[in-house]
Amino acid sequence: MNPVQDLIKSLAETHGRKRENLLPILQGVVEKEKYLSEYAMIEIARELELPSAEVYGTATFYSFLEHRKMGVYTIRVCKTITCSMKGKNQILEAIEEMLKISLGESTPDGKFSLLQTNCLGWCHKAPAMLINNDVYTELTPEKVREILKQYIQPTQN
Numbered sequence: 001m002n003p004v005q006d007l008i009k010s011l012a013e014t015h016g017r018k019r020e021n022l023l024p025i026l027q028g029v030v031e032k033e034k035y036l037s038e039y040a041m042i043e044i045a046r047e048l049e050l051p052s053a054e055v056y057g058t059a060t061f062y063s064f065l066e067h068r069k070m071g072v073y074t075i076r077v078c079k080t081i082t083c084s085m086k087g088k089n090q091i092l093e094a095i096e097e098m099l100k101i102s103l104g105e106s107t108p109d110g111k112f113s114l115l116q117t118n119c120l121g122w123c124h125k126a127p128a129m130l131i132n133n134d135v136y137t138e139l140t141p142e143k144v145r146e147i148l149k150q151y152i153q154p155t156q157n
């Protein structure tokens with residue numbers, strides 16, 4: 001068995017092999033692999049005895065389940081109305097300029113990917129973004145540059 005098959009089998013053992021266990025299994029694969037390959041979706045369908053079209057349909061429905069290989073850190077800037085009105089474009093520009101990538105791209109070293117996302121539920125502290133599972137709010141271009149510096153050069157313990 002290869003590592004992806006091993007991972008899917010262990011996730012299926014943890015969560016169960018019913019249709020309602022599909023989402024946590026998809027999330028588990030994205031967490032470990034950073035994206036859902038076509039191969040992984042086929043293997044999940046096989047493991048859960050579901051049609052691959054159903055796995056693919058579920059995976060493509062959720063914007064958090066990436067189908068392309070993502071960087072070590074996936075940055076998701078909220079694009080919904082409050083964040084848009086509070087300057088998310090300037091936030092995106094600051095990130096693009098600092099990482100030298102455009103929206104939807106990853107840095108050549110595979111460290112960062114930049115995406116937009118729907119409302120993160122932090123509208124009262126807009127604009128907001130996520131870096132992997134960490135939320136950052138009340139962003140300004142200066143603040144975002146400081147945050148990214150910490151990811152570019154992690155502090156030594």
Ligand code: FES
Nearest residue numbers: 078083120122123
């Ligand atoms: S609109 Fe951006 S967090 Fe809600």
